[in-house]
Amino acid sequence: MKFTMTMPDHSIEMSVKELLEQEWLVPRKVRHFIRTRKGILINGEACHFQSLVHPGDIITLTVEASDYPERSIHLGDKNQIKVLYEDEHLIIVNKPYGMKTHPNQPDEQDTLLNHLAAYLAPDFQPHVVHRLDKETSGAILFAKNPFVLPILGRLLEQKSIYRRYQAIVHGSLKKELTINKKIGRDRHDRRKRRVDPKGGKTAITHVAVAKQLANQTAVFCQLDTGRTHQIRVHLASIGHPLVGDPLYSKRPSGRLMLHAYELHLIHPFTSQKIAVKAIPGLW
Template structure:
């Protein structure tokens, strides 16, 4: 008997008016579900996709900000998150929200190719209950950072927290600041990269700056310049997949160590030199502002020190 993995997706402001089937296909692909638009259309027709709380939908329905859609993704076997005893640096934890300082190399949630060994597996092992609204493979996940990006990532433990935090992300009121080392001496001290991002038409496993993509905005401030690199602080206005990596590659300053969008010869670091340093949000129930900051990881700090001293050029 076939079972299904349930996932819930929230429509953002920038998605207004888009067809349901096109929008949903892109979001499923972002979650490592190998899916085509025609298959999503079949799911919609068979009732596997519903709007919360209105019910049945059509593939051609235009979506509106704030709408939520539940998807029953067919699976051969029931999915169960297996607890994994992985060390985690939990920097904030209360009844509603848990925030961890993720090390480079750790995946946020289970997905295709990595059913275990993720942050979610580790949280379950610690007895932390997360909201089910994100779906069976993404319980409580309201935003993500890449496997080879380090830093702060938050999870919702209750339905109230999930709705409140996803709404803040949709409205671009969550403060997410990153530290990055990029190739080249940047000519501008500060600026904004406003380029739409979508699937790379030549490689569906990658993202690209493309006219057919969704609006993506990254603000940056150059903190320090070296001979052939720059230390940059980035603030996300939107949160597209691989946004900072794609944006800086598009303007000719790819991230150091980025094996996907970067250069073959780069700095000695495992993964891209990108760290989610600051996270600020309004608490879902107390309405107080929460602002957290993560120290620069040792591998990035060593690179900066060597760049300053001229050991690395």
């Protein structure tokens, strides 16, 4: 695999070693292989790990397939994929309702990851950056190579990837609010999560009212954290469960009314702002 990136104008001067280790999060073993193979060029010229990289420099990095061993993924149906954005490093697709993000068993072939593997074959293999529940639809981000995967993961941890969801809840919600309640596992049902003030992990959801419906409210939800079932647990905890929620609503009917509507990020290599909307949404 060969990658060519131009250092952004706002980047700071740093060594090749710092670039690979601190900025691009290349694993130590792979950095060793790059060094011994002389697998990195600056503006087409061979360099050392102590060579300096400047804004505007063109970096060419070559890694072998054996540096990042690929796992086996059954190929699904490429026609199931609806692309919202794609380049050589990442892809954002619109996940349909009722489809799992990735297999839990080796023989599964009907998840979004299976279908995306078929779409990208034979040149790329998808890597999961984050996931959506099976019942949730909308925008979801994947890496197209293992090189960019940890960089996107760090952006997610640093809350540098903006995600906004559409949701429809039972009842009338009158005002914007922030729900800051820790979430942990439900001891009585392994499928579920619950608000757990003592043993749970920090979870923060911002809720904004979009419009009032008959006995329901359409809202936007923005996440500061990414806990399993976070929006579903938080809204149920304030007495406004999601419409159609089979786990957290006493009146589940129809599909789960939760849709990952918007996803924004700054491209880690080009500094381009990427902003997509998964249309049509819930309203």
